Each structure stands twice: as C-alpha cells, then as structure tokens.
Amino acid sequence: xxxxxxxxxxxxxxxxxxxxxxxxxxxxxxxxxxxxxxxxxxxxxxxxxxxxxxxxxxxxxxx
Amino acid sequence: xxxxxxxxxxxxxxxxxxxxxxxxxxxxxxxxxxxxxxxxxxxxxxxxxxxxxxxxxxxxxxxxxxxxxxxxxxxxxxxxxxxxxxxxxxxxxxxxxxxxxxxxxxxxxxxxxxxxxxxxxxxxxxxxxxxxxxxxxxxxxxxxxxxxxxxxxxxxxxxxxxxxxxxxxxxxxxxxxxxxxxxxxxxxxxxxxxxxxxxxxxxxxxxxxxxxxxxxxxxxxxxxxxxxxxxxxxxxxxxxxxxxxxxxxxxxxxxxxxxxxxxxxxxxxxxxxxxxxxxxxxxxxxxxxxxxxxxxxxxxxxxxxxxxxxxxxxxxxxxxxxxxxxxxxxxxxxxxxxxxxxxxxxxxxxxxxxxxxxxxxxxxxxxxxxxxxxxxxxx
Numbered sequence: 001x002x003x004x005x006x007x008x009x010x011x012x013x014x015x016x017x018x019x020x021x022x023x024x025x026x027x028x029x030x031x032x033x034x035x036x037x038x039x040x041x042x043x044x045x046x047x048x049x050x051x052x053x054x055x056x057x058x059x060x061x062x063x
Numbered sequence: 064x065x066x067x068x069x070x071x072x073x074x075x076x077x078x079x080x081x082x083x084x085x086x087x088x089x090x091x092x093x094x095x096x097x098x099x100x101x102x103x104x105x106x107x108x109x110x111x112x113x114x115x116x117x118x119x120x121x122x123x124x125x126x127x128x129x130x131x132x133x134x135x136x137x138x139x140x141x142x143x144x145x146x147x148x149x150x151x152x153x154x155x156x157x158x159x160x161x162x163x164x165x166x167x168x169x170x171x172x173x174x175x176x177x178x179x180x181x182x183x184x185x186x187x188x189x190x191x192x193x194x195x196x197x198x199x200x201x202x203x204x205x206x207x208x209x210x211x212x213x214x215x216x217x218x219x220x221x222x223x224x225x226x227x228x229x230x231x232x233x234x235x236x237x238x239x240x241x242x243x244x245x246x247x248x249x250x251x252x253x254x255x256x257x258x259x260x261x262x263x264x265x266x267x268x269x270x271x272x273x274x275x276x277x278x279x280x281x282x283x284x285x286x287x288x289x290x291x292x293x294x295x296x297x298x299x300x301x302x303x304x305x306x307x308x309x310x311x312x313x314x315x316x317x318x319x320x321x322x323x324x325x326x327x328x329x330x331x332x333x334x335x336x337x338x339x340x341x342x343x344x345x346x347x348x349x350x351x352x353x354x355x356x357x358x359x360x361x362x363x364x365x366x367x368x369x370x371x372x373x374x375x376x377x378x379x380x381x382x383x384x385x386x387x388x389x390x391x392x393x394x395x396x397x398x399x400x401x402x403x404x405x406x407x408x409x410x411x412x413x414x415x416x417x418x419x420x421x422x423x424x425x426x427x428x429x430x431x432x433x434x435x436x437x438x439x440x441x442x
Binding site: 009010011012013016017020021024026027028029030031035038039042043045046048049052053056057058 | 229230233234238239240241243244254257258260261262263264265268349350351383386387392393394396397400403404407
C-alpha cells in the first residue's frame with residue numbers, strides 16, 4: 001500500500017469531496033452568485049456518475 | 064492498514080448498512096418527494112393561506128391571539144411561532160391554563176395580515192403530512208423518531224466505513240470502472256463504489272443532519288432544562304398584576320436585538336418561559352443568520368427586558384441541520400440536485416444489498432475470490 005498508489009485512488013474522490021463541501025456551504029453563505037456556485041459545484045459528482053454510466057453502458061462501443 | 068483492521072472495517076460497513084437499509088430506502092423514497100413539498104402542497108391545494116396585498120399592515124399580535132382564542136375559550140395562549148420564510152404565517156399554541164408543555168392543547172394557524180383562521184389538518188389527511196410522518200417517525204411517535212435517528216447514525220457510520228474500505232479495494236482499479244460484463248456481483252460492486260464515493264459527502268451531511276433533527280426533542284429539551292431554566296430561575300418573581308399586551312412584549316424583545324425578526328414568543332408558565340416572564344426568541348434574516356437564535360426574557364407586568372442571551376452551540380448546530388437536510392436554501396435548482404443525490408443514494412443502497420445477496424456462499428469460494436480478483440469480502 002504505497003503512498004503513490006493510494007494517492008491515485010483518492011485523487012478524483014478527494015476532488016469531488018472538496019467540490020461537494022464547497023457547494024453545500026456556498027448557498028448558505030449568500031444568494032445570487034453563491035447559489036450559482038452551489039449548483040455548479042454540486043452538479044459535478046452527479047455528472048461524473050452519469051458520464052461513467054453512459055460511457056460504460058453494456059452494448060456501447062468502447063471509448 | 065493491517066488485514067485485520069480492514070476486515071473489521073468491512074464488518075462494520077456490512078452490518079451498519081444492512082441494519083439501516085430498509086429504513087434508508089423508505090427515507091430515500093419519501094425524502095425524494097418531500098424535497099418538493101412546497102410545490103406539491105401548491106398542486107394539491109394544501110398550502111396555507113398566506114396572501115396579503117403589498118403594503119398591507121400586519122394585524123397586532125394581540126388581535127391574532129384573540130381570534131385564535133375565540134375558537135376555543137377554554138384554552139389560553141401559550142406560544143406564538145413565526146414562519147421564517149413566509150411572514151404571513153403565524154402559529155399560535157393554545158393549551159389548558161395549567162399546562163406547561165404541548166400535549167393537551169392545539170395549534171392554530173393564522174394569516175398575520177388578514178387574520179384568516181385555518182385549522183391545521185391532521186398529518187394523515189394531507190399527502191405531504193403523510194409522507195413527512197412516515198419519514199420522521201414511521202407513524203410511531205417519539206419512539207419511532209428516536210429509532211429513525213439511530214438508523215441515521217448507523218448510516219453515517221456506514222458512509223465512513225465505506226470510505227475506509229474503498230481505498231484498499233480500488234488500489235488496482237481505475238476510478239469509475241463499471242465491469243458490466245463480469246456478472247451481477249461485480250457489476251453491482253462497481254456501481255456501488257462509483258455512486259457511493261462520488262456522493263459520499265452529500266450522503267454523510269444529509270445523514271448526519273437527519274440524525275440530529277431526529278434527536279431535536281432531546282436537544283431542545285436539554286437546552287430548556289439547563290441554560291434556559293437557569294436563565295428563568297434568576298427571575299423567579301410570581302405574577303401579581305395583569306399582563307401588558309403581547310405586542311409590547313414583542314417590541315421589547317425585538318429592541319433588545321436590533322435588526323432581528325421574531326421566531327417564537329412563549330407565555331409565562333410555558334416550559335420555555337419564566338413564571339412571570341415571556342421568552343421572546345429572535346433570529347436574523349439571511350440564510351445563515353435566520354438559524355441563529357437569541358432569547359430575551361420580558362417581564363409580563365412591566366414589559367421590561369430582564370435578561371437577554373444567545374443560544375448555545377448545539378442549538379445552532381440543530382438549527383443549521385435543517386437546511387443541510389432539506390436542501391431548501393438554494394432555490395429550485397438545489398431541490399433538483401437534492402432529489403438526484405437522493406436517487407443515487409437509493410441506488411447505492413440497492414446495489415450494496417445485491418452485492419451482499421450475491422456474496423460467495425462457501426469459504427473456499429470466498430478464498431478463491433479473495434486471492435483472485437480481491438472481491439471476496441467486499442460487502
């Protein structure tokens with residue numbers, strides 16, 4: 001379990017976690033641009049799920 | 064991590080998840096609909112009457128109390144509650160004169176501008192009320208609410224333990240790999256890992272705030288029995304004369320906290336007030352500060368503020384748990400995002416359960432899997 005190997009495992013999950021925390025906090029701090037920041041950042045984890053599912057759906061040609 | 068501690072974390076993840084999974088599915092399905100409760104109440108015609116014309120003056124609080132009391136002269140006002148979002152909606156609790164709690168009387172909802180009285184329907188009579196009751200306490204009252212709170216805590220442990228076992232499992236796998244051609248178990252493991260890790264922070268926050276909200280009767284009860292009780296105990300004078308008007312009390316409380324709005328007013332004799340003092344509880348009006356409460360004790364006979372204080376950190380945590388559980392602090396787009404996260408969390412629950420159902424039955428099969436593709440003891 002080397003440090004380099006594990007950091008590869010955590011790179012994307014950590015990025016999604018940071019975006020989620022920022023997004024959850026943003027809309028409580030203010031309205032207007034803060035709401036937009038919240039919507040944009042919180043959508044990323046959902047979009048990642050959707051894209052991974054779409055690309056690897058059975059029967060789709062490999063990309 | 065040693066193999067033994069990893070095995071321990073896998074056991075924790077398996078059992079916390081399995082125990083809360085049935086309740087979690089109920090919470091996901093009802094929660095998914097409740098995210099849009101305003102919209103549904105509007106569609107069903109179940110929303111409260113909060114209409115008023117622009118520039119119309121609010122009715123004095125005393126006249127609202129009088130309207131409420133007229134419907135049931137045997138009861139007396141005990142508590143006023145003001146909606147943070149909709150300033151036309153005022154709740155008034157009427158109780159038996161000797162009552163200090165909230166068991167024997169009833170809540171009346173009044174439009175603060177028109178005085179229109181609207182009976183609160185029983186929760187079972189409205190769709191949103193029914194779903195909310197199922198979500199909060201499974202129709203079993205306080206005990207059910209505590210049960211759901213414990214399930215929420217198990218869910219929080221399940222998300223954390225899931226994160227711990229994710230790392231070693233994914234060491235040789237690319238992020239987001241979905242091996243649909245490799246059988247039910249592996250396909251579900253991959254979906255569970257991707258969906259679970261991508262939505263982990265949201266699920267952790269919504270699970271934890273949900274558990275905190277479940278325990279809200281204990282948390283507010285603790286505050287009432289400690290800090291608030293100590294505050295009222297410093298002003299033990301009994302009532303001797305007559306009360307000033309509720310509007311003077313409200314004005315005195317608001318004057319102690321300039322720029323704040325009314326949240327609650329508890330009458331003397333109520334468990335949230337003194338023997339002769341009203342509790343006027345106020346909040347701010349931004350998304351953040353409307354969750355920060357402060358309280359002023361106002362002498363019912365003189366209308367003078369006897370003492371003013373903030374509320375302790377755990378009350379702020381409880382109040383802030385609301386928006387982070389309901390997702391109601393960022394408009395309709397955030398509600399939709401909340402609903403999508405709820406669907407993904409439901410998928411994580413189902414795929415995790417399938418992985419457990421399809422677990423290798425015999426020890427030798429588990430050993431083969433563990434030594435081969437490292438899938439043996441995932442769930």
